[in-house]
Amino acid sequence: MDFELSEEQQMLREVSRSMLASTCPPALVRTTSEAGADLDEKLWQKGAELGWASLAVPEEEGGAGQGLVELCLVAEELGRAAAPGPFIETALVAAVAARGGAPGEIVAALAEGTAVASVVDDPSIVHAGGTAAHLLVLTAGDAPAARLAGVNGGRRRTTLDLSRGWWAVEPVDGIDLDVDPAWCRAAMTVLTAADALGVGERLLAMTVAYTSVREQFGRPIGSFQAVKHKAAEMLMTLKGVRAATYRAAMSLDAHTADAELWASVAKAHASAGIAELAGTALQLHGGIGFTWEHDLHLFLRRAKVDEAIWGGASHHHARVADLLPAT
Template sequence: MDFELTEEQRLLREFSRAMLTAACPPALVRAVADAGTDGDDALWQKAVELGWPSLAVAEDAGGAGQGVIELCLVAEEVGRAAAPGPFAESALVAAAAAGGGAPDDVVAGLLEGKHKGAVVDAAAPDLIHAAGSADWLLVLGADVRLAPAPATKRRTTIDLSRGWYAATGPLDGRVLDLDPHRWRDAMTVLTAADALGAGERLLEMTVAYTTVREQFGRPIGSFQAVKHKAADMLITLQGVRAATYRAAMAIDAGAPDASLWASVAKAHAAEGVSEVAGTALQLHGGIGFTWEHDLHLFLRRAKVDEAIWGNASSHHRRVAALLRQAG
C-alpha cells in the first residue's frame, strides 16, 4: 500500500495549512471561546472558498469526488490550528447526504457551505460538536439518519476551542441508504486526524520553547534527556500518522478490514497524543500550567479527542473482537 501523498493531496494540505496559519491564530480561537460561539464566520467562508464542504461529495453531485484521506488532511490541519468549527464533520455530512439519497436542496446547501452539518454518536447524544450552529445532524447508530438540528444545550468541557452540546430535542430524521459502520469508522478516523494535528502543534511548540529556555547557562533543548523526550514525541506522532492514514485508505478502498484499522488508529491516537500532550506540558515547566499559554488550546483539545468516538480501551476491545471474528 502506497502511503505517499499525491501532488493534489500535497497541495490540499499546503493550502489548508497556509489559510489556517493566516486566518486562525490562537487569538481568534480564544476570541471565539470567550464569545461562546461555535466558530468564526470569516474563517468558515475561507474554508468554503477552499472547497472543504464539497470535498468528499461525488463529482456527479457537484463535489470534488475525494475521500476520507482528503478529509483527514483537512482534519489534521484543523487540529493543528485548534480551529473552531465543524469543518471536516460538515464535509462528511455533505458526502453522506449526497450518497444516501437526501433531497437535492439539502445536499446543495451543505456542499456549498450555506448550511453546516454535525455528526452525532447515537449512543452519546449529550456530547455533540458544534450542534448549536448546525443545520443538519448525521446521526450514526444502528442506521444512518439525516436529522434537522434539534434544540440543544451547550455543555462545559475542558476543550475551549470547540463548542459542545447535548441534544434536548428528538434526533428523528430521514434514514439514508448507507452502511452505518463505514460512516462511524470515517468519523472515528477523522477524530484521530484532528488529534494528530494537535499533537504536531504541541511538538512544534515544545521544540521552540526548549530552544530558547535556558538552564545552567544553556538552552534546555541541548540536554540529552530533553532531546530524548522530543524524539519520543516525534516517533509517537509518526506512528499515529501511519495508523490514521492506513485506516483512511482502507475506508476509501472499501476494504473488509477497514473497521479494524479505524479502531487501531483511534486507539493509537488516543494513547499516543495524550502522552505527547503530557510530555509537552512537562517540558514547558511551570509556564505550561497557565491558561494564558497557548499550549492549553491544543492540550485540552487533544484530551477531548482522546475521549470522543471511543476511548483507547473501547477500541482495543473492538480490535480484539474483530481479530477473533477474522480468525
C-alpha cells in the same frame, strides 16, 4: 499500500495549512470561545471558499469527488490550528447525504457551506450542536441506521475543550439514508484521530521552539540529552499515529473487509499516544505551560477531548480484539 501523498493531496495540505496559519491564530480560538460561539464566520467562509465542505461529495453532485484520505488531511490541519467549527463533520455529512439519497437542495447547501452539520453518536455530546442545521444520527444495535435529522434545541456543555463548542441536542424528524452507519462511524473515528494527530504536531513544534530558547545553566534546555530523548519519543509517537490513521482512511476509502479494524487501531493509537505526548509537552514547558496566558493549554485541552470522543483507547483496544480474525 502507498502512503505517499499525490501532488494534489500535497497542495490541499499546503493550502489548508497556509490559510489556517494566516487566519486562525490562537487569539481567534480564544475570542470564539469567549463569545460562546461554535464557529467564526470569516474562518468558516474561508473554509467554504477552499472547497472543504464539498471535498468528498461526488463530482456528479457538484463536489470534488475525493475521499476520506483528503478529509483526514484537512482534519489534521484543523487540529494543528485548534480551529473552531464543524468543518469536517459538515464535509462528511455532505458526502454521506449525497450518496445516501438526501434531497438535492440539502446536499447543495451542505456542499456550499451555507448549511452547517454535525454527526451524532451520543446526543448528549455533539460538536457544534447549537449551530448545526442538520445532524447525521448514527444508531447501532439490532437495527443500525443512518438518519439525516434536524435539531430541536440544545444545551451547551462545559468541557475541557475551549476550541470547540459541545452540546446536548435533541434530533428530530429526518430521513433515512441508504448508507452503512458502521462505515460512517468508522470514518468519524478516523477523522478524530487525524485531528488529534494535528494537535500532536503543533504540541511538538511548540515544545521544540520553547526548549530551544529556554536556558538553564547557561544553555538551552533543548541541548540536554534527556530533553532530546523526550522530543524524539514525541516524534516517534506522531509517526506511528500518522501511519495508522492514513492506513485506516485508505482502507475505508477502498471499503476493505478490515477497514473497521484499522479505524480502531488508529483511534486507540491516537487516544493513548497523543494524550501521552501532550503530557510530555506540558512537562517540558515547565511552569509557563500551566498558565492561562500560554497557548499550550488550548491544544492540551483539545487533545484530551479527542482522546475521549468516538471511543477512547480501551474501547478501541477491545474492538481490535473482537475484530481480529481467529487464528
